[in-house]
Amino acid sequence: MRAVLSVDELPAAFERCRSEAQSAFGVGGLYVERLMRGARHIEVQVIGDGQEVIALGERDCTLQRRFQKLVEMAPSPVLDEALRGRLVDAALRMAKAVGYRGLGTFEFLVDAARGDFVFIETNPRLQVEHTVTEEVTGLDLVQLQIEVAAGRRLADLGLDKPPTEQGFAIQWRINGEAGGWRLDRFDLPAGPGVRVDTHGLAGMAPSPHYDSLLAKLVVRGARFEDALRRSQRALAETRIEGVTTNVGLLRRLAGRLEPAELHTGWLEEHLTELLPSIVEADPQQLRAPTAGRLLQFSVAAGDVVAAGTELAVLEAMKMEHVLAAPRDGRVAALAVAPGQFVDAGQLLLTLEPANQARATASRAQALDPDGIRPDLQRLIERSAFTADAARPEAMARRHAQGLRSARENIADLCDAGSFIEYGALAVAAQSRRRTPEDLIANTPADGIVTGIGAVNGGDFGEEQSRTVVMAYDATVLAGTQGARNHAKTDRMLGIAAEQKLPLVLFAEGGGGRPGDTDVPVVAGLHVPTFASHAALSGQVPVVGIAAGRCFAGNAALLGCSDVIIATRASNIGMGGPAMVEGGGLGVFKAEQIGPASVQHGNGVIDLLVDDEAAAVAAARHYLSFFQGRMPQWTAPDTRALRSVVPENRLRVYDSRAALPALFDAASVLVLRSGFGAGIHTALARIEGRPVGVLASNPLHLGGAIDADAADKAARFMQLCNAHGLPIVSLIDTPGFMVGPDIEAQAQVRHVSRLFVTAGALRVPFFAVVLRKSYGLGAMALAAGGLHRPVFTVAWPTGEFGAMGLEGAVRLGYRKELEALPAGPQREALFQRLVAQQYSNGEALNLAATLEIDAVIDPAETRGWLARGLASAIIRPLPNHRFVDTW
Structure with missing residues (x-):
């Protein structure tokens, strides 16, 4: 961490932080945050069991040295109750929002003068300073986190409410500073109210490679003044020899500690006052500012350097310290060797006066931003072969077919300038049969372009929009899968799984x-x-796009996608012409195998589009539903919903007419329209919130659910459940399709998928009955029963029954009907009985008996759903797994 006080300091600070992070953690990523001066550092300890979260008090960690905590107090002796309550509330709200499980510390910077604060970070683990919380609460935090990890609830552990804090506790961190790195003497205090946590003992040699913390001295008292007075005595009894420590500094701090005047930079401002013997650097000599290991000299004896030039790098406490020249000069001598451990204040090198002009010239020569070295020139020339422009003949043939290149599709999919390509310099693994020049020129990227880009970043921001993209290049070896081609896909699939990034596959x-x-x-x-590709299913959104010919292994990857988008001219098959012929199945042209018209009708293709541009637009639209709430949206005129269902209850209608009047303008994306016509499935938004939509289709079998419709709806519910999309079900069904012919299609297994899938839903489900709601089919479209959804409402046209009204009359009143002669008299009785059944099962009666939650004006449906979505929760993925019935 580096404080940057001017723009000029930023490049050096950035590079040093990146190097430290890479060295310590293997990751060089950085972030920038606002520098707050004069702030207090307050953290709130919480514990949660995944359902309930409570706060265990706060700690004041303001007293710091070199951005490292030195003294911690619990509770804060200067925080007012109102501000304390706001901090605790903020920590609890964040923890509850993620269903926090385990110990956690939520850290804040507080500007006490202004009464505001900012969130720094959450540490989802035990902290060094947990001891002070244990002392004032009487809790064993180590044991508690083990109990919670084992599945115990807070209430079972006696934590149904926050514990009462008793007194004050102060922790003093005793750190090694310099010396021989051997504890010749290690005497620590003891007695009532004094606790010491340490790994040290006399004769031990602490390693300089790790944190220099030797012991934690924790002191408790009924009042803060009591704890401070006891601290002074305990520190006076501490005796450590052989290793220079900060005990002297801690003693001086304990003698003059005034909590009200502290801020995070206070100790640095008063350090020379507390430790007047700190080594001052000789302006002509470079000395070690702290104990550590000299990583390198960046200069050699005799070099002429300018003021500010990097001279050496010292490693201490996992941090790299860049030591710069205090003035222009010449390096006269190096006093130590790289790799050697040095004490604070030890001489590293000496500078002699040097000619100012020569020093300035040396610095200017070293910084040539426009220089192209030979190694960089080789990269520029080699990279040129990966561009489409390097193969104009191939691009001309591609465009003549009405198709785009892999890179053209990626450029259209990803936001401008956001795509970073992985493996661009790969070539086919064919060096034994082709020259390097041939491979570079004709097999760029080994036939697949892979990388990460932003999709819809303008709407959802860079973080939410990052997407892994893999595009087979049909102009290179027909887009086939080769050795390095597979290595690239495996690399990208691993990143998608680890980083939880969506995947788009051309x-x-x-x-x-x-x-x-x-x-x-x-x-x-x-x-x-x-x-690896199949394992992404349900973990991240996976989009497959097919244009042209997609066969064999490419088709297998395509088939594992959540959604398949294909152009009308595409062909998709598990075997191409050569494989079909090789299997003795006949000779076919590629266009005869798996044409889009066939694959759309059988459910393979979810979205059938005209061309690749439309496919990319559809992919962007689809991905948007999994990237969060749309910040801007346009509401439709919901009054149109009142005329969707005809007044004649026997007349069919297109339920899709309800979608544009119910959901945000231009948000509806209908999926799998060519298959399972009995139920429509779509993605849409309500006030920017993404939802999944099921809608009965009265135009097909009167809305009865057949095997294909059940399969389509069950898979769609699984998709929404996996990715956390609430489901809205628009119901108008006479039930499951019945009869000998449908049972021959394994109807029992197919339709039962709806019940099994609904039983494992973690997402909120909302049922809206448009008209008919009969039998088991209606229950299946209501997640298993009318009381399973968050709410079940009906329009005034709603009608309910254990089976269709006409069938119920024919079965229930068979004797009465057969007692009359066939003809007008029997028909009149039948119609009268049907009308009576309709009256009994109309929506108003169902609401009166509380079998549904309300009957509403159709124009109010959007408002009901918007309010329901605002209050409903999406539960974590359950451990419950089910065996699909088909």
Whole structure:
């Protein structure tokens, strides 16, 4: 961490932080935050069991040295109750929002003068300073976190409410500073109200590679003054020899500690006052500012340097300290060797006066921002072969077919300038049969372009929009899958899984490639690509796009996608012409195998579009539903909903007419329209919130649910459940389709998928009965029963029954009907009985008996759903798993 006080300091601070982070954690990513001066550092300790969260008090960690906590107090002796309550409330709200489980520390910077605060970070673990919380609450935090991890509830642990704090506790961190790194003497205090946590003992040699913390001295008292007075005595009894420590500094702090005047920079401002013997650097000598290991000298004896030039890098407490020249000069001598451990104040090198002009010239020569070194020039020339412009003939053939290149599709999908390409310099593994020049020119990226870009970043921001993209390049070896091609996909699939990033796959290509000679592989059936791709299902949104020909391995990856978008001219099949012919099944052209018209009708294709531009637009639209709430939206005129259902209860209608009047303008995306016509499935938004939509289709079998419709709806519910989308069900069904013909299609297994899937839903479900709601089919579309959804409401046209009204009359009143002769008299009785059944089962009666929650004006449906979505919760993914019935 570095404080940057001017723009000029930013580049050096950035590079040093990046290097430290890479060295310590293997990750060089950084972030920037506002520098707050004069702030107090307050943290709130919480514990949660995944359902309930309580606060265990706060700690004041303001007293720090070099941005590291030195003294911690609990509770804060200067925080007023109102501000304390706001901090605790903020921590609890954040913890509850994620269903926090375990111990956690929510850290804040507080500007006491202004009465405001900002959130710094959450540490989801035990903190060094947990001891002071234990002392004032009487709780064993280590044991509690183990109990919670084992599944115990807070109430079972006696934590149904926050504990009462008793007194004050102060922790003093005793750190090694310098010396021989051997504890010749290690005497620590004891007695009532004094606790010491340590790993140290006499004769031990602490390693300089790790944190220099030797012991935590924790002192408790009924009042803060009592704890401070006891601290002074305990520190006076502490005796450590052989290693220079900060005990002297802690003693002086304990002698003059005034909590009200503290801020995070206070100790640095008063350090020379507290420790007047600190080594001052000789302006002609470079000395070690702290104990540590000299990583490197950046200069050599005799070099002429300018003021500010990096001279050496010292490692201490996992941090790299850059030591710069205090003035222009010449390096006269190096006093130590790189890799050596040095004490604070030890001489590292000496500077002699040097000619100012020469020093300035040396610095200017070292910084040439426009210089292109030979190694960089080689990269520029090599990278040029990856661009489409390097292969104009191939691009011309592609465009003549009405198709785009892989990079053109990616450029259209990803926000401008956001795509970073992985593996661009790869070539086909065919060096035994082709020259390097041939491979570079004709097999760029080994036939697949992979990387990460932002999709819809303008609406949802950079973080929410990052997406893994893989695009097979049909102009390179027909988009086939080769050795390095697989290695690239495996790399990107691993990143998508680890970073939880959506995946878009442009799948055009011909499957496995037999021509790679550089890898000793016979069948290639061991590659992890297909298993890794399939494992993303339900973890992240996966979009597959097909244009042109997509066969074999490419089609297998496409088939694992959540949604398949295909152009009308595409062909999709598990085997291309060569495989079909090789299997003795006849000779076919590629256009005869899996045409889009067939694959759309059988449910393989979810979205059928005209061309690749439309496919990319559809992919962007689809991904938007999994990127969060849309910040801006346009509401429709909901009065149109009043005329969706005809007044004649026997007349069919198109339920899709309800969608544009119910959901945000231009938000509806209908999926799988060519398959399972009995139920429409769509993604949409209400006030910017994404939802999944099920809608009965009275135009097909009167809305009865057949096998295809059940399969389509069940899979759609699984999609919404996996990715946390609430579901809105618009019901108008006479029930499940029945009869000998439908039962021959395994109807029992297919329709039961709806019940099994609904039983595992974690997302809120809302049922709106438009008209008919009969039997088991209506229950299935209401997540298993009318009381399963968050709410079940009906329009005034709603009618309910255990089965269709006409059938119920024919069965229930058979004797009465057969007692009359066939003809007008029997028909009149039948119609009268049907009308009576309708009256009994109309929506108003169902609401009166509380079988549904309300009958509403259709124009109010959007408002009901918006309010329901605002209050409903999405539960964590359950441990419950189910066996699909089909």
